[in-house]
Structures are given as structure tokens and as C-alpha cells.
Amino acid sequence: MAHAEGQHAAAAGQHAPAAAGEHHVEGQQHPLGIYFKIWGLLFVLSTLSYLVDYFHFQGYLRWTLIVVFMHMLWERLAMVYAILLPPLLLMVLLWIGAGEADYTFFTRNTFFGPAAAAPPPAKHP
Numbered sequence: 001m002a003h004a005e006g007q008h009a010a011a012a013g014q015h016a017p018a019a020a021g022e023h024h025v026e027g028q029q030h031p032l033g034i035y036f037k038i039w040g041l042l043f044v045l046s047t048l049s050y051l052v053d054y055f056h057f058q059g060y061l062r063w064t065l066i067v068v069f070m071h072m073l074w075e076r077l078a079m080v081y082a083i084l085l086p087p088l089l090l091m092v093l094l095w096i097g098a099g100e101a102d103y104t105f106f107t108r109n110t111f112f113g114p115a116a117a118a119p120p121p122a123k124h125p
Contacts, residue, residue, distance in 0.1 A: 052062050 051057075
């Protein structure tokens with residue numbers, strides 16, 4: 001039974017006490033290769049970001065490169081909403097305001113325009 005309890009404790013991440021002369025170093029070693037790959041990827045993405053401005057890319061290509069460089073595709077949904085939702089909401093409100101302005105302009109022209117201000121032509125018998 002003690003053997004099974006020892007396996008269970010090791011599987012749960014609990015460590016047995018170290019012997020008197022042993023030093024136990026905790027932590028995780030990361031291979032350096034992963035850092036070099038990430039640095040290389042960041043260098044490539046940074047270069048693409050600068051080239052977007054240098055060559056004056058416009059339209060969907062520019063915004064696709066910006067979104068990829070900002071890592072928006074791999075962010076948590078809450079972060080994406082926090083970054084993209086306020087400008088999107090502002091655009092929707094501007095669109096609604098522009099539609100209301102067009103309606104107001106149309107209504108003013110209909111009721112207060114030059115055709116409305118002119119008296120109707122007089123009918124002679």
C-alpha cells in the first residue's frame with residue numbers, strides 16, 4: 001500500500017522530502033531553440049510591418065498584416081473584444097448619425113426647400 005501511495009503522491013505533483021545531502025532545483029528548463037525561433041518570427045513580422053508602410057500597401061493586405069503582427073488571431077476573445085469592439089461601436093454610431101443626417105437634410109429640403117417656399121401658381125378663370 002505504501003508503494004501505491006508513493007506513486008499517487010508523485011503523480012499529483014507532490015515531492016518526497018530530499019535526503020540530507022541532496023539539493024533539488026525547482027523550475028523548468030526551456031530549450032534555447034524555441035527562443036531563437038520566436039525571435040526570428042518576430043523579426044520577420046516586424047520587417048513585414050515596416051514594409052507595409054514603406055511600400056504604401058492599402059486595403060485588406062495592410063490590415064491582414066497588421067492583425068497578424070498584433071497577434072490578434074491568437075489572443076483571447078476578451079482581449080480581441082477590448083481592442084476591436086470600441087472602434088467598431090464608434091463606426092456603427094457614425095453610420096447611424098450619417099443616416100440620421102441624411103434623413104434630416106431630406107426632410108428639410110422637402111418641407112423648407114425652394115419648392116415649398118414658392119407660393120402655388122394662381123389659377124385664373
